[in-house]
Amino acid sequence: MSKMHLIATSAFGIESVVGRELQRLGYGDQHIENGKVTFSGDESAICRTNLWLRSSDRVLVKMGEFKALSFEELFEQTKALPWDEWIPENAEFPVDGKSVSSKLSSVPDCQAIVKKAIVEKLKQRYKREWFEETGPLYRIEVALLKDMATLTLDTTGPGLHKRGYRRLAGNAPLKETMACAMLMISRWNGDRILIDPFCGSGTIPIEAAMIAKNIAPGMKRSFSAEGWRTVPKELWKKARDEAQDLIRHGCELRIHGSDISEEAISLARYHAKQAGVDSDIHLQRMDMADISSRYKYGFIICNPPYGERLGEVRQAEGLYRDMARTFKELDTWSYYILASHPEFEKIFGRRADKKRKLYNGRILCNYYQFYGPPPPKREPGTDMLKKV
Structure with a gap:
């Protein structure tokens, strides 16, 4: 070759x-x-x-x-x-x-x-x-x-964000490729609980499950180069067989997605089923203010509403203050938040440990990273539940 x-x-x-x-x-x-x-x-x-x-x-x-x-x-x-x-x-x-x-x-x-x-x-x-x-x-x-x-x-054809599982579109969906970048920047790898309290049509939880289970994102779609004489069909078959063999079965994942919209949760459930990870994700309608967990160490990774128009901006600012109050109760967790508001940290009431400029479509955003303490090394027979 x-x-x-x-x-x-x-x-x-x-x-x-x-x-x-x-x-x-x-x-x-x-x-x-x-x-x-x-x-x-x-x-x-x-x-x-x-x-x-x-x-x-x-x-x-x-x-x-x-x-x-x-x-x-x-x-x-x-x-x-x-x-x-x-x-x-x-x-x-x-x-x-x-x-x-x-x-x-x-x-x-x-x-x-x-x-x-x-x-x-x-x-x-x-x-x-x-x-x-x-x-x-x-x-x-x-x-x-x-x-x-x-x-x-x-060689690709339709962009790689088109995995093949999203048949229905919600409002302003986060691209699958950006959701994966957010997950990979956070270094979440399936070992701890993950919550997305603004999951919309389910992109972050679904991509997280696919990462944890090592499911190749292109398994359910085709590519332009599959019809090319210069890329033999046996190479595509070998690559797909390799991807199939590398799927991790039997993973016990703690991935939760919630949204205040019942319609969004319905879409998320449909997409999770299409992606083959519906049994790995817990999805429910819930107000962000009601988020809680019995686990002491975990990740919140989310893309809250930005509010691009004046009235929506004020709503978004109120939401960021509510997030600060809710997330404060999860004081040993790490939070990763994608937001376009230039004063997000000031409104949220905490300076990020690290931030990174990202473009969500054409919108310039910052990916705010707030690090919780690392969990202690796990001893045999113990769990990581928060005592209540």
Whole structure:
């Protein structure tokens, strides 16, 4: 199998999380930049990373990178790339584009030039003048940044946040990839109780259960590259068989999700069942102010309502004060809270031990991390219940 350069894209702020995931999968030769991690791998890496990456948006093949100050340079250097080794005669190959701080600022023109260059390359290989584009999808992107053009092939198709279990959508759902980043930043690993008191349609609890059970997030979906001749079907089968074998069965998990909306809880139950983790999560309608636990050590990981309009902002501020009162009763717990309000810490009444800038969609947020004390080492025959 041939080594190639691959790119795992991500939301800004979680590139290092994606890098750690790739490291665990065995892809340590990597370079981290804003919004992406470039790494080396063979054809099997396309299968394994699409199946296993939890916080990445998609996996791309890096076809080439070069400086382009004119359309002629863009055309000639694009044409020189080995498109014919990847793209079959009947392929559908649309070209997307973006340009930032570059002389070639017209994205439609750049797309047209790249498309024309690839067609000319394929004409040389297949000895024909017209391509019907009725076969498998090979989506191409030309991205220009400060006059450097990067050309890629998208192996994923619909973004990796589309796991296949979310068939119904609630209001302003948290992306599955961001939920996983929040969980991985917290270092929760299934050993302690986890509560999400604003679970909405269930994303954080469901992704937590999948992490704890080691269920590959891409198991219930397909990918663009599954129809490619350059990535043999036996590699996909091997990767899926590996993922199936690595599922941890018989885990005893303490994952709780609650929400004040009965409709949201109904959606969460449906999604948990679709994901195959409904028996691993306890979901119930509950006001955040009523949250309590008999366990002394645990995690709260949540994405409370932001309140983007004026009246909603005031409601959100009142909610943050209520959270502070409720969470104070769980004084040995750790809390991880995603919020966009610039004065969150002041309203919450406590400075975070650590915070991290993250983008939830296009909303700039901070991920506030409040650390509880570590639990004592467990002695045989004891439990971690809080005495009441």
